[in-house]
Amino acid sequence: DDVLYALSKNAFYKIDIINNKVTEYEFSMPNVLSCVYDAYTDKVILINKNTGNNGKNIFIKKLEELTEIVVTQKALYSSNNSRYLFWGLGSVILLLVLIILRQTIFVKFKKGESIIYNKKNNTFEFKQKAIVFEKEQHLLFVFLINNQDKFILLDKINALFKNQDTQESYITINKRRDIAVKELVFKLKTLLNKERNEILIERKNDKDKRIKEIKLGISVQVIG
Known part of the structure; x- marks a missing residue:
């Protein structure tokens, strides 16, 4: 659809520029940091931000769930001129809408704009081009994708970086893990043009604040 979606504190909007319509839907979720x-x-x-422990929560909802209850529907702009004139002024009008509503806009991902993981071939693709990761980055990324619906204790990832042939210290394994995490995040930041906190979400464990948990923040399509 040639539409934009916008989010404010108390409403979810569908902005249809071509048909000159703004539909407001009922929405209630405090402290939203980002959405896609x-x-x-x-x-x-x-x-969204968890004010109780300063952590972050992730919610995944179908678009139809957010567009169930219509609050209002009105024209985006008022003009006696043709649609072609509006296209010339479209960017200015859209900017004004963003300033007035003070909301975060997110645009649909079109095919080829998110990373695809082929589980059968154990390969990655982005914008119809193959992506190759270093061995430890690859193992880490696959592990995060397979567990992308939950937070993982950082120490549980250590098993990926143990050298089976030699006895290594906990510090050595941790260092190898941290390097792999850093390198993977850097590559994904460069590839997707996103910030670190969008790619990897971190929080402290509820029971033991010394323990860190992580979760993949980006959405990866899994096929095969």
């Missing part, structure tokens, strides 16, 4: 729509799954990923 994944066209492959037709789901919206919402990240």
Whole structure:
């Protein structure tokens, strides 16, 4: 669809520029930090701040869940001129809408704009081109994808970096793990043009604040 979606504190909007319509839907979720729509799954990923422990929560909802209750529907712009004139002024009008509503806009991912993981071939693709990771980055990324619906204790990842042939210290394994995490995040940041906290979400364990947990923040399409 040639539409944009926008989010404010108390409403979810669908902005249809071509048909000159703004539809407001009922929405209630405090402290939303970011959101994105994944066209492959037709789901919206919402990240909000947990004020109780200063952590972050992830909610995944179908788009239809957010567009169930219509509050209002009105014209986006008022003009006696033709649609072609509006296209010339479209960028200015859209900017004004963003300033007035003070909301985060997220645009649909089109095919080829998110990473695809072929589970059968154990390969990655982005924008119809193959992506190759270093061995330890690859293992880590696959592990995070297979567990992308939950937070993982950072120490549980250590098993990926143990050298089976030699006895290594906990510190050595941790160092190898941290390097792999850093290198993977850097590559994904460069590839997707996103910030670190969008790619990898971190929080402290509820029971033991000394323990760190991580979760993949981006959506990866799994096929095969």
